[in-house]
Amino acid sequence: MHYAEQKLKEEKVFKxxxxxYVHVRDQxxxxxxxxxxxxxxxxxxxxxxSFLTFHGAEHSRFNHSLGVYxxxxxxxxxxxxxxxxxxKEDRLLSLCAGLLHDLGHGPFSHSFEKVFALDHEYFTQAIILGNTEVNTVLSRVEPNFPKRVAEVIGKTSENKIVISLISSQIDSDRMDYLQRDAYFTGVSYGHFDMERILRVMRPHxxxxxIKKxxxxxxxxYIMSRYQMYWQVYFHPVTRSAEVILTKILHRAKELYHDQYIFQQEPTHFTSIFEDTLTLEDYLKLDESIILYYFQMWQDEEDDILSDLCKRFVNRNLFKYVEFxxxxxxxxxAELSTLFIKAGLDPxxxxxxxSSSDLPYDFYRPGEEEERLPIQLLMGNGEIRExxxxxxxxxxxxxxxRTDHKLYYPEDLLIDDTTKKNIKKQIRTLLEL
Known part of the structure; x- marks a missing residue:
């Protein structure tokens, strides 16, 4: 039997x-x-x-990828x-693309990407097409199969139906993460009737x-997504942790380029700092590695790096005001000047x-991010947006909807014998 059609002797299940249950029969x-x-x-x-805001949010990309599959x-x-x-020939392509769609995510995903101008979709495709175990498995299906899977994930495939299963305004990716994130954060917002949605989905x-x-x-489902973004994904405490995480990475990069002598050399970051990052280097990065450096950098002589790492590791986060x-x-500008006078680098x-979300959009051709609208299949066969x-x-x-907040270290602005008047001016401006 051809590898693409091989089944396991006994179905495997993940609780x-x-x-x-997640059911696996395909070899x-x-x-x-x-x-x-x-x-x-x-x-x-x-x-x-988010685990620093919702203590249950410890689930992984592994969990989610199985759910999408x-x-x-x-x-x-x-x-x-x-x-x-x-x-039906698109079945295995759909399953593989769904399973592997997040394969290229790095540690702390989007924050990490922003600092170093990386793209997880690029690395997902690089893993699928590169000298990897994943590529070896996919190539056994047929030599061109890794390319077909990568094109679906990169949304360049001619197979638009399979793309829409994985990436659209109502897709398997969103349907899993909304429910999964709601479950692990303990909130009630992300729940919707997925069983009903699946029953009325049609290829067209x-x-x-979706049937009318x-x-x-x-x-x-759309309202669940809206609530999850503002109550969970954009939670201001989570954003505070992201701000500190981002600033740690920025500081480490700045120090590296200034020839600062680290007590704990940033070995795993070197190729990123020097813009020579390889796929092999990237795959060595995960959150346990990043947190190890943060733990060690608490003892660095650089006050800013040390302080920021202590804040992240010990959850002493920045406070915020609406802005x-x-x-x-x-x-x-006035606050920045006062922060410098107070000995704090603004x-x-x-x-x-800033946080911004567009809960649903109709089709706007030519925009940077073209969103395929959700189409309804009417009783008479007509398609309506x-x-x-x-x-x-x-x-x-x-x-x-867009939201802006200004983050600052409230504990460093408490009136004391040093810079007392300046810190008082800062607190007044912040309306503390």
Missing amino acids: DPVHR VIWDLIGTKEFQRLRRIKQLGT EIIRRIVDDVFVDRPKWN EDQVV TGMHAVED DPAKEYKKL EYYLVVD LSRESEIVDAISGKR
Whole structure:
């Protein structure tokens, strides 16, 4: 039997708190899960610094990737079977792309990417196409199979239906992480009727559509996503931890380029700092490595690096106030001057952080991030864009919400014998 069609002698299952069980019968999927590149995802948290806000948020990219695979498995094995416009030959491609879609995430994911201008999707494709165990497994299916999987994840594939299963405004990725993140953070916002949504999904032309009878379940899903972003993903305490994490990495890079002599040399960062990062170097990075450096850097002679690492490790985070950079730029300039006089570098201790989300959008061709709208399949076979049928979705469609906060170390602004008047002026400006 060809490798692509090989089944395990006995079905393997992973006990899962969200989907109850993750079922694996395909030899290819089982072999991919066993690769060292996929196992690395156990050492990368799904929610970055959120564990410092929600103590249960310790789940990993590994958990999530299995969940996405399971949702797609249920769609292609149960919902799409024998449906017109679904090519059963795309089954394994869909399963592999879903399983591997987050393979290139680095430690603390998006914060890490921003500091060093990295892109997890680039590394996901590099792992799939490179000299890796994952590539070896995929190549056994057929020599061109790794490229086909990478193109789906990179959204350059001609197979638009498979892309929409993994990356669209209602996809297996979002349906898993909303429920999984809600479960592990302990909040109630991320729950919606996924069973209903799966039952009414249909393959159609170049994307997956939803039967009109499932519209209310989709409305619930979109509102769940909206609430999760503002109550969990953009939680100001989590953002404070991200600000400190980002500043630690910036400081370490700055010190490295200034020829500072580290007590704990940043060996794992050297190729990043020198812009010579290889895939092999990247795969050695996980959160246990990063946290080791933070732990050791608490004892560095550089006061800023030492202080920031102590704050992150011991959860002594920055406080925050609401802030509008467009209207309060003069106040920010005044605060920066006062921080310098108080002996605090505003580059590291006075930080404006912005959060922004667009909960749902209709199609806007030519924009930097083109969002395929959710399409409803009407009873007469007509296709209608969701916001044209749903008053709830229409009310939030295309409306971006943005939030700005100013972060600072309140404990360093307490009145004391040194710089007392200056710190008092700062506290007055911050309205503390």
